Amino acid sequence: MKNHSFNEESVLESLKKGDDAAISKIYEHYWQRLLAIAYNHTGENDTASEIVQEILIDLWNRREVLEIDSLTNYLGAAVKYAVYNHYNKQKRRESILSRIFPFKQSDPGHEKIYARMMEDYINGAVEKLPEKCRLVFKFSRQQGKSNSEISKELNIAEKTVEAHLTKALASLRYSLKNVGMFTVCLLALFGR
Numbered sequence: 001m002k003n004h005s006f007n008e009e010s011v012l013e014s015l016k017k018g019d020d021a022a023i024s025k026i027y028e029h030y031w032q033r034l035l036a037i038a039y040n041h042t043g044e045n046d047t048a049s050e051i052v053q054e055i056l057i058d059l060w061n062r063r064e065v066l067e068i069d070s071l072t073n074y075l076g077a078a079v080k081y082a083v084y085n086h087y088n089k090q091k092r093r094e095s096i097l098s099r100i101f102p103f104k105q106s107d108p109g110h111e112k113i114y115a116r117m118m119e120d121y122i123n124g125a126v127e128k129l130p131e132k133c134r135l136v137f138k139f140s141r142q143q144g145k146s147n148s149e150i151s152k153e154l155n156i157a158e159k160t161v162e163a164h165l166t167k168a169l170a171s172l173r174y175s176l177k178n179v180g181m182f183t184v185c186l187l188a189l190f191g192r
Contacts, residue, residue: 008071015063023060024159026071034079041083051082053166054173125175129168132156136164137172 006029014022031052038048055078059066068074126137135154139145140161147165151158 012068012071015059018063023056026059026075027056030071030075034075037076037079038083041080042086047086050169051079051086053169055079055082057166057170122172122176125172126168128175129171133164133168133171136161137168140165 006025011022011025011029015026034052034055035048038051039045042048042051055075058078059075066074126134129137132154136150139150139153140147145153147158147161150161154161
């Protein structure tokens with residue numbers, strides 16, 4: 001459902017000034033449309049959702065320096081670029097992993113060890129999150145609860161749940177960038 005009171009020009013002005021309500025309006029107005037574009041390219045709901053979240057976070061973080069003529073065009077192009085970027089990163093990651101861990105696809109032992117180490121690493125990163133953020137993440141990703149269920153259980157607004165989840169995912173993505181170094185250390189220890 002479209003918000004008929006959405007005025008792109010005034011929302012962009014408010015965004016540039018750092019008004020939190022502006023990013024909320026953009027989220028409400030564009031989320032479904034951007035998610036549909038990302039899903040159309042990836043075929044994966046979680047990946048599409050993460051891509052759109054990253055775009056909105058980036059929009060907020062770069063609000064003071066961006067020059068946007070058309071928010072609709074900007075966000076549409078940003079989704080397509082982010083999908084392209086996602087696939088390039090995925091290919092690079094697979095290439096690096098295949099060089100670091102040159103085990104055969106039929107060797108599930110190595111895959112299980114690597115998966116377990118990654119799981120431990122992610123769990124450690126989750127434990128470093130602020131308390132509410134950590135709780136929201138665990139309820140959502142580990143227990144499979146919906147945002148409305150989490151909202152009721154923690155007695156917070158659904159938008160607050162979404163904000164905590166977005167913050168948790170951004171923090172984990174940042175932490176996982178360090179996995180490259182983690183993997184190199186593993187190779188040095190076990191690769192001989």
